[in-house]
Amino acid sequence: MRLCTILDTTTARSIGIPDAVCDLIVPHGAPGEAIASILPGNPLADDWFGLVDLPGDLLVTWSGTLADELFGDDPRTWMPMGHERFEAFCDAVREPLVASGSRLCFRPHARHVLSDPQGTLDFLRRREGEPFGLALAPADLLLPSMLADAADHFTRILESMVPRADLLFLADAAPVAGQEDEDGKSMAPMPLGEGVLPAEAVMEAIHTLLPASTPVVVAARDLATATSWRHGDFR
Numbered sequence: 001m002r003l004c005t006i007l008d009t010t011t012a013r014s015i016g017i018p019d020a021v022c023d024l025i026v027p028h029g030a031p032g033e034a035i036a037s038i039l040p041g042n043p044l045a046d047d048w049f050g051l052v053d054l055p056g057d058l059l060v061t062w063s064g065t066l067a068d069e070l071f072g073d074d075p076r077t078w079m080p081m082g083h084e085r086f087e088a089f090c091d092a093v094r095e096p097l098v099a100s101g102s103r104l105c106f107r108p109h110a111r112h113v114l115s116d117p118q119g120t121l122d123f124l125r126r127r128e129g130e131p132f133g134l135a136l137a138p139a140d141l142l143l144p145s146m147l148a149d150a151a152d153h154f155t156r157i158l159e160s161m162v163p164r165a166d167l168l169f170l171a172d173a174a175p176v177a178g179q180e181d182e183d184g185k186s187m188a189p190m191p192l193g194e195g196v197l198p199a200e201a202v203m204e205a206i207h208t209l210l211p212a213s214t215p216v217v218v219a220a221r222d223l224a225t226a227t228s229w230r231h232g233d234f235r
Contacts (some may be wrong), residue, residue, distance in 0.1 A: 001206055001230060003028040004035060004167075004215040005223060017055055024055055025167065025217050035215055036060050036105070036167065042070050044085050044113070051096055051104075058166060059097075060135045063106045063114035064089070071111050078115065086113040090132065097131035105135040105166045110143045110187075117141070117160045124164060136161050137169035139197045144175040144186050147196065154198050158205040168210060169217045170226050172197045192222035192229075199234040 005028050012020035015031055025036040034055035041048050044064030051059065066082050067074035076082055097104055106123075108114040114123060124134060138157045146153055162168065172195030173187040193199065206216060218226040 001210075002213060002215050003223075003226065003230075004217045005031075005220050006038070006217065007031060012055075019053070019055055021052070021054065025058075025060070025215060027215075028218075028223065043089055044082070051093055051100075051102075053100060054102075057102060058133070058135075059102055059104045060107055060167065061104060062109060063112045065112050067111070071109070073111055077111070077113055082113050090127065090130075094130055094132075103131045103133050103166065105133040107135040107137060107140065107169070109140045110146075115141070117156050121160060121164065133166035134161065134164050135167045135169065136165040137171045138202065139171060139173040139187070139195060140169075142173070142187065142196060147175065150196055151198070154201055158201060158209070162205045162209040163211075165210065165214060167215045167217055168206065170197070170202070170222065170229075171217075171219065172222075192218065192225040199229050203229050203232070203234075 004025050007024045007026055009020050009022060012024045017024065017032065017034060020034070022040055023038040024034045025038065026032070026034055036056040036058035037054035037060070039059055039061040042064050043061050044066060062070070063086060065072065065074060066076045066085065093104060106114055108116070108120050114120045120134065124132070138154060141157055142150060142153055170192055172190045172192045174190045174195035175186060176188045210216070
């Protein structure tokens, strides 16, 4: 398990990564070596800032939405209009990625163009050989309406998507009481172990399905919990 963490821009610059302009993913215990840069915002929005030379061989971004808010609920996102915009985006950035030697890893989300295992895997198969990959955070693919069958959803997500992941985010989330439909923000980030992520199933998938060289990314606040999960303490 190749444990990594996230550095904000200010911290990255202060420890000697002067070209950091966004959050970085670095190996735990070796913060001077950037593995990936995390591109903020919505890549399908007109004002997305685009790709630049950034630290790390991998770039991480959402697949995007047609909603005004990054996690807003807009049905057009899953209709032909949203998929056509996404495919056009991929066509536009493909050659710059090849020229820079970078790989753009999309992080699926239940409210974005890549919103489920099947659609994500279909995209990766269509783009086989192109500079695109998968940054997987399993809890991102669930909405409150799906939690009654969460075990089945996680089984499909882990079994089908973990083997294809270029990065795996141990990031937790949970529904927020009274805000299930407010601005589409129906799931909120939570400290690891306090949300819906099934610790034992996730760690089994990491140990049995995830290539050993694939980074497992944990927020700094969650490193202690991730370490305990790593050693089988799921309390």
